[in-house]
Amino acid sequence: MSLSIGSASVTNLYSEHQRWLKGWIQRRVGCSDEAADLAQDTFIRVIQRQRKEADFTIGYPRTYLRTVAHGLLIDHFRRRKVEQAYLEALQQLPHEVVIDLQEREIILETLQRLDKMLDALPPPVRETFLLSRVDGLTYQQIAVQIGVSERTVKRYMQQAYVQCLALML
Amino acid sequence: MSRSDALTKNQRVLLEEAAEWLLKLDEAPLSHVDQENLHRWRRQSPEHERIWQTACALNRDLSLLPSGIAKPVLQRPRHSRRTLLKCVVGAGLALPIGWFAVDKKTFAQYRTATGERLELTLSDGTKMTLNTATAIDTEPGRQIRLYTGEVFIRTGTADRTLSVITAQGTVQAVKSDFTVRCLPQETRISVIQGSVKAGPRRLTTEQTRWVSRGETCDFTENAIGLIHPLPTNRVAWLRDQLIAEEMPLRELVEELNRYRRGIIHCEETIGDLKVSGVFQLNNPDQALEVLAQLLNLKLTHYTDYWVLLKAA
DSSP: OOEEOOHHHHHHHHHHHHHHHHHHHHHHHOOHHHHHHHHHHHHHHHHHHHHHOTTOEESSHHHHHHHHHHHHHHHHHHHHHHHHHHHHHHHHSSOOOOOOHHHHHHHHHHHHHHHHHHHTSOHHHHHHHHHHHTSOOOHHHHHHHHTSOHHHHHHHHHHHHHHHHHHHO | OOOGGGSOHHHHHHHHHHHHHHHHHHHSOOOHHHHHHHHHHHHTOHHHHHHHHHHHHHHHHHHHSOHHHHHHHHTSOOOOHHHHHHHHTTOOOOOOSSOOOOOGGGGOSEEOOTTOOEEEEOTTSOEEEEOSSOEEEEETTTEEEEEESEEEEEOOSOSSOEEEEOSSEEEEESSOEEEEEEOSSOEEEEEEESEEEEEETTSOGGGOEEEETTEEEEEOSSOBOOOEEOOTTTTGGGGTEEEEEEEEHHHHHHHHHHHSSSEEEEOGGGTTOEEEEEEETTOHHHHHHHHHHHHTEEEEESSSSEEEEEEO
């Protein structure tokens, strides 16, 4: 079965598969509202892609929807993880003030973006990058700490920067 | 899902070059020669500049987060994507009742570094220019919170009041052009068009005062200072200029310090020398050299950051 996606058939796709997709997502996130949002986002992605590519066709609608939804779920879970770690970090801080919701959103978004980029890095490169940019160690200090030469530290940093920038372009 | 394979060969080369610059910046502040080289590199093509802006965005993201938060979050143990999926399924999230935080300006929505300037247009048409080392947040109801630095605001034509909140109080404006600056214990207002209302935090509404076009005043949290005519050079920074008219050297150096990373110090004995001239704020080091020549002073660089001006 092959489905060519025009605006009319997105409506078809939606009416035929929305309930199923929401159910599939709900079994994974546990919450009906979240599942409905994520299903919605999945269809939005499909429409966006169809707008970009004129001859966009889908072979197996459900397989396709599941793949797109899976990507969104990964981001969704990452967000939760990051949020959880963020809240724990906040509680460890010495003093209390107020962060308004908007600030919180900005911080969380930034954390999520960085977290996603860091995932793409090989572990030693990631560790080096964090020691440098979060802990503020010099390359020389990092070399001592992880037991490699300073040249290797530089090579790791170079790789980390190139990969992060590539993901941001 | 790396996108690096979708890059063109040219982009890849540029990314590697940009990364080289970032490595250099990590190791030490750029020398003057390197700063020039970097500028030249950026000017080579729009793609060079775009990639550099991306690098700046990465640096901004990294410096936006205080390490107290970034460290535990980003350095937490990582799992493969599959385990990530498994272990979070069904995990609820409890929001703590109290919020805990850090210096607000670190998290401000819009910030400029020393020597930077930023122009913004808000959705209601309000135009803003953030001067050097400034941090602001925009809040619902046309409120702007100024944490530090200086901002120029052109409110646009809407009839609704726009408020700027500082540590000392609130400045309210309708259809006006004005600047608000944070001084150590005071807020300074300078009005270019229209008029604005100065409202120190501890005064009642009846005690607020209007400051009109061509006027300036400073207020603390419980008093409004005298209203003076606006010196013409007050908003020259919008054109990247510092205009001195018979300005004591001490004050001029203090102004230049706002725009330059590091410390410029002038010897006590020459602090009262009067200076007149126009200096470019986008190149404070050059301004310093011009200044030294003008007054026949000696300029000593202890480091790139620390400069001493003394009698020759």
